[in-house]
Amino acid sequence: MNQKEYWDNSTCKTFTAMLHLDQLSQYINKNDRILDVGCGYGRTLYELYNNNYKNLKGVDFSSKMIEKGKQLYPFLDLDVKKDKHLEFDNCSFDVIILSAVLTCIVDDNEQKYLIDEIFRVLKPSGILYVTDFLINYDERNLTRYELYKSKYNKYGVFETSDGAVLRHHNLSWIKELLNPFKILTFEEVTYDTMNGHTSNAFYCISKKPCF
Numbered sequence: 001m002n003q004k005e006y007w008d009n010s011t012c013k014t015f016t017a018m019l020h021l022d023q024l025s026q027y028i029n030k031n032d033r034i035l036d037v038g039c040g041y042g043r044t045l046y047e048l049y050n051n052n053y054k055n056l057k058g059v060d061f062s063s064k065m066i067e068k069g070k071q072l073y074p075f076l077d078l079d080v081k082k083d084k085h086l087e088f089d090n091c092s093f094d095v096i097i098l099s100a101v102l103t104c105i106v107d108d109n110e111q112k113y114l115i116d117e118i119f120r121v122l123k124p125s126g127i128l129y130v131t132d133f134l135i136n137y138d139e140r141n142l143t144r145y146e147l148y149k150s151k152y153n154k155y156g157v158f159e160t161s162d163g164a165v166l167r168h169h170n171l172s173w174i175k176e177l178l179n180p181f182k183i184l185t186f187e188e189v190t191y192d193t194m195n196g197h198t199s200n201a202f203y204c205i206s207k208k209p210c211f
């Protein structure tokens, strides 16, 4: 299944990756311009809104997710992301959120491209909050990683029975991906998943260097 189609058909799922706002709030200001890339139906932006962050923007490649977000939270500024690049000027956001989006992008180069785009649109000293899933070591996960390793040429990628292609990441890859940024906080955590299991995960708060 085409993955945009998959996410268009997944608007009833409840996403679970956490915004560790107790940590993030130490690095950001209430009037900061904040972009949520792959915002889904606006769950994280709504949490920020409820905490008095009001300069918010969300984009997602699924038009159905954006439609649902606009119904749920008509006061949020949400748009469909039409292309691979981010349709924003260089250095135009103070903060960018990337929550459980890398897991949807199985290819290293595509992940790198997105991170480069995020780097481009963040202001110098801007803050990037990333949270996503890590490799697990239980039987169910080890079996599916093995099963799909040759098809995707990548350990940690798997298909779900309802048509998603998802990736759990090596810690070393995440550190490499975030190399352009200065890491401020990095913590390994455990999340429930949208499919009712638990998974290893991380959240990372990092900063775009000010050259």
Ligand SMILES: C[S@@+](CC[C@H](N)C(=O)[O-])C[C@H]1O[C@@H](n2cnc3c(N)ncnc32)[C@H](O)[C@@H]1O
Binding pocket: 007, 008, 015, 016, 017, 037, 038, 039, 040, 041, 042, 043, 044, 059, 060, 061, 062, 065, 081, 098, 099, 100, 101, 104, 105
């Ligand atoms: C697991 S959901 C997480 C949604 C939201 N970030 C949250 O934490 O509630 C993943 C979202 O990423 C979106 N997505 C996946 N790949 C994307 C891409 N390449 N560009 C933009 N959005 C993408 C999907 O449409 C989906 O809404």
